[in-house]
Amino acid sequence: QVQLVESGGGLVQAGGSLRLSCAASGRAFSNYDMGWFRQAPGKEREFVAATTWSGTTYYTDSVKGRFTISRDNAKNTVYLQMNSLKPEDTAVYYCAIYVGFSGSSYYTSTGYDYWGQGTQVTVSS
Numbered sequence: 001q002v003q004l005v006e007s008g009g010g011l012v013q014a015g016g017s018l019r020l021s022c023a024a025s026g027r028a029f030s031n032y033d034m035g036w037f038r039q040a041p042g043k044e045r046e047f048v049a050a051t052t053w054s055g056t057t058y059y060t061d062s063v064k065g066r067f068t069i070s071r072d073n074a075k076n077t078v079y080l081q082m083n084s085l086k087p088e089d090t091a092v093y094y095c096a097i098y099v100g101f102s103g104s105s106y107y108t109s110t111g112y113d114y115w116g117q118g119t120q121v122t123v124s125s
Contacts, residue, residue: 003025005117006093006116009122014087016123017083020093023076033051033097034069036078039094047106047109060107068081092121093118096109096112096114096116
């Protein structure tokens with residue numbers, strides 16, 4: 001059973017930066033495609049970024065140029081560097097493993113399994 005633990009969230013002013021981490025248990029981390037999602041109060045969970053096992057990355061349009069997803073396979077960890085944060089980035093951020101269920105894509109939560117517990121990011125104006 002794989003477990004994911006997110007950390008690094010917090011309160012930051014608009015324009016600031018945070019780096020989220022997602023640590024995974026298990027020895028097959030380097031084979032996993034990983035994603036970050038977020039969910040704001042009263043809204044559906046939305047895709048933020050993903051990285052394949054080989055390092056190809058995908059981003060939602062609203063974070064392109066501001067967020068960077070990366071991974072350190074030696075540490076079984078995937079990161080989300082968030083710069084130029086905006087109040088609309090406020091949400092609980094989750095990492096997950098992409099398993100590619102039929103009909104899914106990196107951009108949809110239905111393609112993922114093994115979710116972490118989430119970490120709160122709050123951006124004040």
